[in-house]
Amino acid sequence: xxxSRVFGARAATTLEIALIALVLFCLPLxxxxxxxxxxxxxxxxxxxxxxxxSLGRGSPFDVPIAGLAAILWVAPLFSQFGDTxxxxxxxxxxxxxxxxxxxxxxLDCSRGQLITMLAALMAGGxxxxxxxxxxxxxxxxxxxxxRSVGHVxxxxxxxxxxxxxxxxxxxxxxxxxxxxxMAAIVSALAFLPPxxxxxxxxxxxxxxxxxxxxxxxxxxxxxxxVLAVCAAVVVVAGALATPPAAGLRGELVARxxxxxxxxxxxxxxxxxxxxWDRHPLTGTGWFSFGLATSEEEVRAAxxxxxxxxxxxxxxxxxxxxxxxxxxxxxxxxxxxxLVTALLLFYFWTFMSLALSRDQLDPSERGxxxxxxxxxxxxxxxxxxxxxxxxxxxxxxxxxIAVCYGYLRGRGLLGGTERA
Numbered sequence: 001x002x003x004s005r006v007f008g009a010r011a012a013t014t015l016e017i018a019l020i021a022l023v024l025f026c027l028p029l030x031x032x033x034x035x036x037x038x039x040x041x042x043x044x045x046x047x048x049x050x051x052x053x054s055l056g057r058g059s060p061f062d063v064p065i066a067g068l069a070a071i072l073w074v075a076p077l078f079s080q081f082g083d084t085x086x087x088x089x090x091x092x093x094x095x096x097x098x099x100x101x102x103x104x105x106x107l108d109c110s111r112g113q114l115i116t117m118l119a120a121l122m123a124g125g126x127x128x129x130x131x132x133x134x135x136x137x138x139x140x141x142x143x144x145x146x147r148s149v150g151h152v153x154x155x156x157x158x159x160x161x162x163x164x165x166x167x168x169x170x171x172x173x174x175x176x177x178x179x180x181x182m183a184a185i186v187s188a189l190a191f192l193p194p195x196x197x198x199x200x201x202x203x204x205x206x207x208x209x210x211x212x213x214x215x216x217x218x219x220x221x222x223x224x225x226v227l228a229v230c231a232a233v234v235v236v237a238g239a240l241a242t243p244p245a246a247g248l249r250g251e252l253v254a255r256x257x258x259x260x261x262x263x264x265x266x267x268x269x270x271x272x273x274x275x276w277d278r279h280p281l282t283g284t285g286w287f288s289f290g291l292a293t294s295e296e297e298v299r300a301a302x303x304x305x306x307x308x309x310x311x312x313x314x315x316x317x318x319x320x321x322x323x324x325x326x327x328x329x330x331x332x333x334x335x336x337x338l339v340t341a342l343l344l345f346y347f348w349t350f351m352s353l354a355l356s357r358d359q360l361d362p363s364e365r366g367x368x369x370x371x372x373x374x375x376x377x378x379x380x381x382x383x384x385x386x387x388x389x390x391x392x393x394x395x396x397x398x399x400i401a402v403c404y405g406y407l408r409g410r411g412l413l414g415g416t417e418r419a
Contacts, residue, residue, distance in 0.1 A: 010056035012107035021120035028128035056106030064342035069098035105401035108409030125162025156200035160377035163188035168370025199384035267315035283332035290318040323382030346375035
């Protein structure tokens with residue numbers, strides 16, 4: 001069999017698209033079903049690949065994603081915490097995410113198939129916000145949270161994915177998709193005040209500025225760019241001005257006027273920097289951040305350097321509250337390099353299409369913009385929280401994967417030419 005056929009174009013089947021759509025819908029809502037549908041998709045993908053004798057065409061994201069998954073299987077073998085953080089109890093979850101994304105990116109999907117997946121993701125996001133508010137009114141918790149995600153901060157990070165997708169959907173022709181897009185945008189804005197997530201608010205503002213900025217820059221309109229920035233500020237300020245946002249406003253004021261503007265993130269980084277050189281290349285494995293940067297470990301590392309431990313300079317939490325801080329500990333310098341390269345590939349791949357002044361089909365423009373804005377959300381929110389993990393990482397990276405497959409199939413990416 002010729003190599004060109006093995007790695008040639010492979011059209012997505014109806015079953016594969018249906019399973020991807022089910023995963024995208026279930027991700028923020030149902031823990032077990034999204035895992036089951038993810039596994040079924042991978043099985044279906046393998047069966048179709050064997051029958052069709054084609055693995056599909058790759059993407060520039062393959063190596064970083066595969067590398068990030070491989071590190072998780074290697075890191076615990078050389079870690080001092082290898083008895084607690086083993087490959088079997090830490091690596092499979094993110095590996096499933098990575099395999100899903102790698103497989104989905106190799107499918108060339110049609111416009112109708114892309115729309116199905118976009119609609120499923122937005123519907124799941126809107127439903128998750130509605131369900132979280134309903135459960136919040138009954139359980140008396142301080143914050144609403146998505147059922148599958150299970151944490152308010154990660155729920156806030158997830159809301160960025162439907163927001164970015166919703167803005168991309170506004171480019172499409174169908175009125176019902178535009179309505180889906182507006183619903184996704186409104187739901188993300190509605191979730192912000194009760195979540196009291198300052199990181200989420202900054203990321204939402206960045207996505208809105210980037211989305212409106214793409215429109216303005218394409219038209220070489222400085223006035224439009226200024227108006228885009230002002231509009232994003234007005235939208236976020238309007239959300240902050242609502243009565244439900246009183247708590248978020250109070251937290252914002254306290255953060256800006258207090259002594260802890262970074263909410264301990266600088267101290268978490270100090271803890272990471274104190275111990276990272278114990279396992280510099282591959283880190284200590286997923287879920288190991290809290291263990292590796294515990295007070296006991298930091299005290300020992302500081303003492304080994306001949307310094308005195310100052311409790312006011314360090315903080316000890318389960319994760320780094322920053323994408324790169326977490327990567328440094330859990331996947332080492334290799335992980336930091338790979339995730340940075342992946343984000344740069346995302347920006348490089350989709351920004352040129354999103355800003356292109358060529359005549360593109362609305363669905364092509366919308367797919368490029370949605371993928372670009374998801375990357376913006378990953379990067380900006382990653383400065384204040386650990387993105388690209390768990391459900392929000394699965395949804396965002398899968399969305400980028402299917403957008404890439406659609407645009408490649410249209411001859412716009414991957415070295416192909418439009419027919």
